Amino acid sequence: MSKSVARLKSMKKVADKIDHSSKLRTNIPAGMAAAGPPLGPMLGQRNINIATFCKDFNERTANIKPGIPLPTRVKVNADRSYQLTIHQPPASYFLMQAAGVNRGAMNSGNEICGKITLKHLYEIAKIKQQDPPLEWRSLKEICTMLIATARTCGIQIVEKLDAKEYGEFLAERKQVVEEQKKMLQEKREAKMLRTA
Template identity: 35%
Template structure:
């Protein structure tokens, strides 16, 4: 039993269906799509349904497979925390897509530092990475009190 190939997929948590998006990736590998979907949905039932999760699937020569489910992307977690649907179309300018608190940055970093891809990275370094991702999306990091003060100034 040898490894045929590994592929990266983005699959919605707990609601995966055997369809074209999954079929195009798994079909050429000879992986049983229904078995993957069932096992994936079972493993991701703890997540909120529909969150896109990165999955690394390894197909074997005997048509079996293994897969690793990773945490949601940093940008997705930032969008959820800042309650925006998309980042800025022109990051780096004065266009602000939204705001996020330092506490939310810390919570996102705690989630991301557990991923195997981030093994060995310190929590402080991961916080800086999350802040960088937020900035590239046009999301400003600041305390909630600051947001309320600015809104009051705009109203006056």
């Protein structure tokens, strides 16, 4: 009986050492961490002091333009302290900024929402190479990843881009986006009427 008790105690020690906490993985706008939803409840579930976290995050992102989405990883320690890792903005954010568009294509693969040059792609790859998950990858691999992301967003990659032609393309695109927004609004209203 004493052997089994000793074995149970040793197993309990091993179980106590196992870290069951999950990492918090979310995007937080730079300089805009707030205690309200959705961030507050996520932090509260992990017993993190919300006010301290928000202050820490906002101080660390003070030099970045407010509102830029930053992928954030938080590992919670047993003593309620945490390790905060802030990555570069998502690749889709950089691609859309370079293309001069606010939203991606609704029908990716069939629709082009913007265009960027190979130089834009290379510059974005150099920025993304600073991210911890990508720092050991070659620029070629990161460029391949960015091409796939651009395709998903509906952004076309071209060798050269004429400013005047692209301005005309963006003006036409703006009308298409307005029509898509109107169509989505009509669908929403129709759905609300059906459920009422």
